[in-house]
Amino acid sequence: MTRRRSVTRLVDVAAQAGVSIATASRSLTGTNGVSASVADHVRRTAEDLGYVVNLHARSLAGGTTSTIGLIVHEIGDEYFSEIASGVLRIATQQELTVQICHSGHDPEVELAQIRTMVANQIDGIIIAGSGFVDPKLQAMSKAELISFRRSGGRVAVIGRHHLAADAVLPDNRAGGQSVAEHLLSLGHQRIAVASGPRGLTTVADRLAGIEAALRSRGRRLEDVPVIEAAFTRDGGKVAAAKILGEHGDVTAVIALNDAMAIGVLSIFRTRGIKVPGQVSVAGFGDIPVAEDLAPSLTTVRLPMAKMGELALTMALKPAASRPRRQTTGHSLMVRDSTGPVSTH
Amino acid sequence: MTRRRSVTRLVDVAAQAGVSIATASRSLTGTNGVSASVADHVRRTAEDLGYVVNLHARSLAGGTTSTIGLIVHEIGDEYFSEIASGVLRIATQQELTVQICHSGHDPEVELAQIRTMVANQIDGIIIAGSGFVDPKLQAMSKAELISFRRSGGRVAVIGRHHLAADAVLPDNRAGGQSVAEHLLSLGHQRIAVASGPRGLTTVADRLAGIEAALRSRGRRLEDVPVIEAAFTRDGGKVAAAKILGEHGDVTAVIALNDAMAIGVLSIFRTRGIKVPGQVSVAGFGDIPVAEDLAPSLTTVRLPMAKMGELALTMALKPAASRPRRQTTGHSLMVRDSTGPVSTH
DNA sequence: CTGAAAGCGCTTACAG
């Protein structure tokens, strides 16, 4: 954009304080080897002059940036804004700058964003979106991240990726199992799943958990309608409409995230379907509003903000020889949207 | 952090392509004055080598960064994540990097964040939090922004601030008036307000709108209990409890944002208070989930994502001689949480 | 403890 007019520079501070720029630099960065009185004087002078260091110059000269990049699918989605909130909490605390961008579930966009971040000499990258079941889709991103790591960059991902990076692993599989078992134990036999794209690892893992629960009762996932739609509220609406149309006999719906569950509840409300009287509905994630829905939503709680904190914390540690994994727990929040299967 | 090992630099590309770094630079930035064939060759070479420009060096040499800063109170709040989503939409489109940070309703934190951004040679700053009624609280921020603008930086704020910057002005006053009139016309005489801190301009403006509606019916704001609490869901709970305890006769509650309204609904549900049968509840903002609450929330719709888009769009335009203001509209979304005053 | 100087990786007048 426009060329910036010159502002106060280190050389101005040094001149004003009557020292060399080397001493001025050391005083301001807190490098030792400067007498306390001189350092103090320089700092005061800088303050008086309203000096702020040019981070680009510092980065170029010193090789550090103190900034980390955060890639989310869509910040308007509460799942990601909670994660982002956790990341920002730690970042503020560590005086780190955070760059944020959308990937929109698109591997090509993700790759472009990673490249931009690398170009920005970012210190670390956190990828918070779901991975893809097909490793080919992220092969380019993977190559980019490997070279980034090789040059000293740090990477942490949230969720299962084929990116060979430190990872925070949400308890998707076990969570899926818990919620399915909950419904099965309430007597539900005809369960449908409002699912996001099965190409996403998040979706695949949650489905795998549901499958495990079914298996333990001698049933198979293949016998359960899994309706794929967008991993959003609108996707939930689409899935709900389809379930109503094609599988009118279901007594329970598991939505694979809370956004979809909200869409399902919305359609059911519109169509006058009683929840949980006629159909039980469960979600996944436990975004803050889940307990304020009516009926309040039974869902699998994942510690989103905590996951953001963990990811950044991992990224700040020196790289290990092999990728670290940190699993989160989950808890099934049983609320009002699920109940025993009605027997009439 | 750690010093980065050297990666492919422009000089490597130039050597490989057999041209000077000046020509290589021009080819890559698309500056004209390079023969098409040479430029093409350089670009291909760069691609082959996986070259990505060092933005810090570019910034230092050229004075541009292509990055903008976004300051929100808290990204976990849907109001701000919607705004951020709008900002990111435009930013992606314009190939701009976005730095994001929390201010947490704290003027000092805000000031520190602004300074960091200025130090980062950011091209533009967007402040999305509410302003403060007391101009003194942001005097330092204002000074910082003025000097930032003087040196070529661009600033846009969302909401009323004493910052003398381009502003997107949410329709807070008119919105407050609309929602109050809605309730008054439903026959409600005893209305309480679940309010955020009155020191925030957002709160003050919404209250002013409510006051205008009351005045037009010959009533005064002073006669209405305005319960101040945190501008969050928890604050809404606190306010609701207080209203129930101290003003048990109210028939309607206006919450000054949707987060507070959700808290109010939550308490009312717990206490078994029928909405809108016993008490009507209205919010402000229309976050996406508002229509999915039960009862669905009557609220003032503000185009949050659009506001984010507008703010960045303004910031990208060359500065005008005097601050521009762009007002948004609002619409009252009448849903199920408000109804006529019960007459028994 | 302090300073002169090299160098980080680019862009952009300036000259040809």
Added chain:
DNA sequence: CTGAAAGCGCTTACAG
């Protein structure tokens, strides 16, 4: 159309 060179504002060996 192309290149040699200066310079952006810092940090950090290297000398003293």
